[in-house]
Amino acid sequence: MNRTTRKGGLDLSKMRMFPSQVSMPLRRHGVDPVPELAKVREEEPVHKLAHLFGLNVWVVSGHAEAKSVLADSTNFSNDIRPLVGSDPNKPSEGIGGLGFTDPPDHTRLRKLLTPEFTKRRLARLEPAIEKIVQDQLDLMEAKGPVADIVSDFAFNVPFLLIADLLGVEESDRDRFRALGPARFDLSGGGIGVFGSASESRDFLFEIVRKQRKNPGDGLIGSIIREQGDDIDDVELGGLADGVFLGGYETSASMLALGTLVLMRNPENFERIRNEPGAVDAIVEELLRYLTVVQVAFPRFARHDQDLFGQQVKKGDLVAVSLSGADRDKEVFGPDAEEFWPRRAPAAHLAFGHGMHRCVGAELARMELRAAFSALAHRFPDLSLAIPEEQLRFRDFSIVYGVETLPVQLHAAEPEQVAG
Template sequence: MRIVPRQLSMPLRREGLDPTPELGEVRETEPVHKLAHLFGLNVWVVSGHAEAKAVLADTTNFSNDIRPLVGSDPSKPSEGIGGLGFTDPPDHTRLRKLLTPEFTKRRLARLEPAIEKIVNDQLDLMEAKGPVVDIVADFAFNVPFLLIADLLGVEESDRDRFRALGPARFDLSGGGIGVFGSASESREFLFEIVGKQRQNPGDGLIGSIIREHGDGIDDIELGGLADGVFLGGYETSASMLALGTLVLMRDPENFARIRNEPGAVDAIVEELLRYLTVVQVAFPRFAKHDQDLFGQQVKKGDLVAVSLSGADRDKEVFGLDAESFYPQRAPAAHLAFGHGMHRCVGAELARMELRAAFTALAHRFPDLSLAVSEDQLRFRDFSIVYGVESLPVQLRAAETQQAAG
């Protein structure tokens, strides 16, 4: 953070669970705002909901291809960043068509028993370890990791190496340099997995695409798709599970509703997604040409960052109480999964995972409470995916614990 201007870091700063008030002030007065001029580029932040949707959906005026910025050659697939988020049409269109069938509701339905088993197994381990556990280390990271490893078809022998590759992808505290090194490491690992499954396709997503498309997709592209699934579903879901648990402990009435009102968890999960919006900014966009963007003069090559967390607190869309967690609010389309062609392909899988996890947590540990004062919690500063480092909780109320003893 020492080498990044404070103004540039504004979309990634929070006070507890809330985006910095400065972001809200900018949204009210200038929803497209020039943050800085850095390394020859103007950097803009878009924080209004309507403006954010427009930019996210616009492939005519903006590019997602980051390779020229980091010195890679866009004509060489082997120098790709990985995943769909940094890819433009027509490559994006072709690759997403390969991945989308794996995330239809019909195919995802077969994962429900596996999700429930993963969640309940982790709760069993927590209960055995209690009465005080760390939701982050003992639950929030384990559930999405095990699910993604199963989904991709990563063998047990490769999982320890796989587990360590996620969080550094989003940490900008060192100025962003480590992001590309960790991205390269996780891509290389997934290229190895793809190479193994090319010879012997497994039961997961990687093996399924190989069986269905064969040489129609090369190892670099398939590794990039797998990397995108990993990138999009690991730390993001872990942060949602941890921070969502914190919100629900603050709000025992809605925590009880999950347990007592059939179907209540659906609206609660949607509001958690909006309220937390843990992916703070969308994949960067680069202006293809000089243009007027809602009254601002954006130049060719300028970087446009869409603040998802800012847009999801827009009072014009979510009401005057947009800064509050309120699952009973009138439904409105949040941007926690993005929008347009780069919208998260695994959105429905994430919803399934969150609904299953919070439902099981509410039933198993209805008296769940923080084991430390909230001012002792350390949040992840200056990370693209916002999170909490540790969340110590007491699984049961003291009297319940005594009765069990």
């Protein structure tokens, strides 16, 4: 049997590399999606990317078309299990989590998380967010005059916050820290992605089993106390895994790439320091402009259908390009390809849309506002320490990011400039 197939069809988890034909929505030049994506969006917002292993692969890049597909659980399913081989004796090899679950299971599981992510509940995290951010800035200051925003700040802030939120003990955090980035890197094919996913879930199942005996103060312990045996370890581990995935790598990439964009024009940090409320609009525009989660969870057509003029067959994979939709000129104006922090508010899709919209969206906003505000006040002269063209970006990842971002924390002294 071919390594890419199993009984029933394609097995993504066995693929050693993803075909180049489907890579276009994940490619960028710097922070910008490749021009081919804009061309496809303008000419054919529902576009057939490829026909692979008997499966049509479509990309949806128009904003209106994307919203329609994302909100449609009647004609599309998020259940990826038919395309992933699994061993029923090893639950961590399954998929689980909200992103790959359909109603009614999705509805039941999401209800367990939603109360933890209301604005009212999240307000209690503000002091913790502020402390985490300030502590990391202190460490950067001590390390300076040059620091790496990626490793010294962007990854540490969301990691510490999510570990606290879930209730991961200090003794488990070193192992926990290493589990995120590989989950989104498609350069090694499905073997790398699903192998990393299995390791991450194994770890979280261990945490859940430990907290069954002694529930902690975080989200995992809270759900165990409230639900007891009504939720099993696999489901709870999947929920925790989704919170981890949604709150770690994505926020880290936003913090790093957002800092890069803001440093291009000193006025951005100046506005954050001096204009009340400016950081809110700047964060929203950064979310739209960067849309670091490049494609939404895959959808599968439940039946043959007409999708905005294209004939989609039952079982076809439909990928929604969030980064493409968020550059749609029909919604965001003729300058949609530009970062414009005074842009009139419009509904971006950086957090998705519909029932699978990111449950932690408001937490992410709180984190970004706190981090960029603190950076602007602590390091008003923050600047790149190397030419931007020397930066290396993640070339083929569902969550786009930059590998390192060396920055000069303070303006050079006059004698340094002269030297």
